[in-house]
Amino acid sequence: MGQTLDIKCPRCDKKFEWSTGSGFLEVEILHCDKCGKEKEWNKYDLVTDGDLDCPCGGTFTDDAPIRCPKCKTEIADVSDCTQEVLMWD
Ligand SMILES: [Zn+2]
Numbered sequence: 001m002g003q004t005l006d007i008k009c010p011r012c013d014k015k016f017e018w019s020t021g022s023g024f025l026e027v028e029i030l031h032c033d034k035c036g037k038e039k040e041w042n043k044y045d046l047v048t049d050g051d052l053d054c055p056c057g058g059t060f061t062d063d064a065p066i067r068c069p070k071c072k073t074e075i076a077d078v079s080d081c082t083q084e085v086l087m088w089d
């Protein structure tokens with residue numbers, strides 16, 4: 001069960017989707033805590049720490065802040081910037 005948010009950046013007006021939660025089978029969606037890059041992670045895979053390092057120097061985590069992919073602004077007021085919420089399982 002997860003959800004995809006349609007978000008509009010309050011700073012640059014860029015629209016983007018942000019997916020959270022665990023979705024299809026054993027795949028979980030993680031985001032980089034520095035740049036917001038999305039990564040699908042199979043939680044049943046044996047992973048080393050290195051697999052969760054982003055090239056930017058950040059770390060992929062399931063509680064990274066929502067970040068605009070264009071201007072990298074952290075979306076503080078998520079509900080205010082959300083245009084639509086898609087639930088999926
Ligand atoms: Zn990153």
Ligand SMILES: [Zn+2]
Pocket residue numbers: 009010011012013014068069070071072073
């Ligand atoms: Zn932006």
